Amino acid sequence: MNNLFHQKEFKIIHVDMDCFYAAVEMRDNPKLRDIPIAIGGPSKTKGVLCTSNYQARKFGVRAAMPTFKAFQLCPHLTLVRPNFHKYEEVSQKVREIFYKYTDLVEPISLDEAYLDVTNSEHFNGSATLIAQEIQKEIYRETGLTASAGVSFNKMLAKIASDWRKPNGIFVITPEQRLDFIKDLPLKKIPGIGKVSAQKLERMGLEKCGDVLERDLFDLINIIGKRSALDLYEACNGISNSRVSKRRQRKSFGIERTFFSPLIRQGEVISEFKVLVEKYQARLKEMDEFHLQDREISHISLKIRFSDFQTHTKEIMISAKQSDSLKINRRLSTLEVDELRELFIGLYKSYAKEIRLMGIGIKFKEKAHRQLDFEWSA
Incomplete structure (x- = not known):
């Protein structure tokens, strides 16, 4: 069956900064370096964590975890409020390093990106040597470490970058794939x-x-x-997704696919809560570039049943709601409640097993601007 799967080989690097937000805070405040910390808030009982350092992870504290649960696992955890402006400045320095080696850079968030170096002439085209030099430059320029994965497609490069964290590099060649x-x-x-x-x-x-x-x-x-x-x-280690250059998103969402479909309403509600928690964390990490001069027009949901029938619904939001969402990087309680009711309504209406759930935001299409009355979408 493996003969059915074949793809063109590229040279792909996935760079993932090591516990990025926490690492920036530890760099700037030495008192935080040897204690368990997490980035999030606003308090011990509210909010979701953006990330944690390795000391905190030993206690099971993870990104996208509710803050109150993190303190249950690690009562002596130090909570640091995020400073996204600072993280964005550091992220920009890191990206400037990437562009020294290739124009084909696809940022995924502030702390990770894919690079296609297939046609790069640096180091005689060696993706491994390029990745090693990028790691060195990142440390020289920012004082932070990054892990890198090198392979012939995006999926394997991403898997590889997690293999020797922190500050490691791992290579998966086509011959080593299976x-x-x-x-x-x-x-x-x-x-x-x-x-x-x-x-x-x-x-x-x-x-x-x-x-x-x-x-x-x-x-x-x-x-x-x-x-x-x-x-x-x-x-089979096959992925046909290509590295694409930076462009503003038309939408920003996440989906969860269930290989064993959801049957009971309790499962739907439970998975919806997980979906929202993960999405709130992703919103926090969303690159400011995608929000510049934009207005969010809708919050959307997607549901796919076991017969692959797919339904989507949208909640139109006001300019004020859009501004709040952009500033707080978080869906409001009312918006979450409305999404949950829509999911439950679809589940009850069709009475089918659920294969996929997704939520996201959509941006307005940009329109012609008149005089000084600038409105963005």
Whole structure:
């Protein structure tokens, strides 16, 4: 079956700053360097964490975790309010380093980016040597460390960047692809969340090799054609996503796919809460570039049932709500409540198993500007 999957090979680097926000704060305040800290707030009982340092992670404190839960795990945790202006300045310095080596840079957030160095002439075209030099330059210029993954596609490069954290580099060549990925836990595949990984495990699928040993047509019968093909390609180390140059987003959202569909309303509500928590954290990390001179017009939701019928709904928001969302990088309680009711309404209306849930924001299309009455979208 592996012969069905083939792709052109590129030289891709994924650079991921090591616990970026926390690292910046520790750099600027030496008193924070040897204690568990987390970036978030506004208080011990409210909000969601943006990130934590490695000392805090030893206690199980993670990004996107509710702040109150973090303090339950680590009562002596130090909470630091985020300074996104400072993080954006550091991020810009890091990106200037990237552009020394290639014009094909795709920033994902303030702390990570993909680089396509396929046609770079630096270091005789060696992606590994380029990645090593980028790490050195980042440390010289910012005093921070970054981990890098090098491979022939974006998915494997991202997986590789997490392999030797912090301040490490890992390379996956085309020849090493199947040997590396056969023992890879499915939860390491980008897009497979904790819940999906647990449900796949109940099906006897814990590693990529387990999927490759399963007949593809059996998988299709169990989880559906699209999910099965996506999973099978990922477990073969195949990804056709290309590095794209920087451009402002038309929308910004996240989705969660459930290989074992949601059946009960309680599951839907529980997964909605997880989805919102993750989205709030992603909003905090969203590059300011995508918000410049923009107005958010809608909050959207997406739901896909087990028969792959897909429905979307949108909540129109005011300019005032847009400004609040841009400043706070957070959906309001009323907006979250309205989204939840829409999800539950769709679930009850169609009475079908849910395969996918997603939420996001949409920006207004830019219009012609007249005189000095500037309005942006």
